[in-house]
Amino acid sequence: MKKINNDEYYDLFSRWQVSGKSKASFAEEEGISRTAFYYWCRKFDMKQPSLNGESSFSLVFPNPGLQKDPVIKINYPSGISIEFFGKVDSDTVKKLL
Numbered sequence: 446m447k448k449i450n451n452d453e454y455y456d457l458f459s460r461w462q463v464s465g466k467s468k469a470s471f472a473e474e475e476g477i478s479r480t481a482f483y484y485w486c487r488k489f490d491m492k493q494p495s496l497n498g499e500s501s502f503s504l505v506f507p508n509p510g511l512q513k514d515p516v517i518k519i520n521y522p523s524g525i526s527i528e529f530f531g532k533v534d535s536d537t538v539k540k541l542l
Contacts, residue, residue: 449477454485461486 449457461471461482472482515528519541527541 458489
């Protein structure tokens, strides 16, 4: 098996993307190592920007009105503690005791 350089792997990666084939079958048809092809695909995938420019992360703003101190705190002898914030259902607390 001849050594393939980065540009050749990128060309293979680009051709695979439009082929509609699985990575394994594409690598087999091209006569290249499947593990090497998986490695290069992962490497090239990380370099490509998101298609729609969106991030996979969402910005979350906490509600400033949330209660900071627990309404109920249960400390078990084993060292485990359970804290309840906001409205607490008494049946739920009974089940935990």
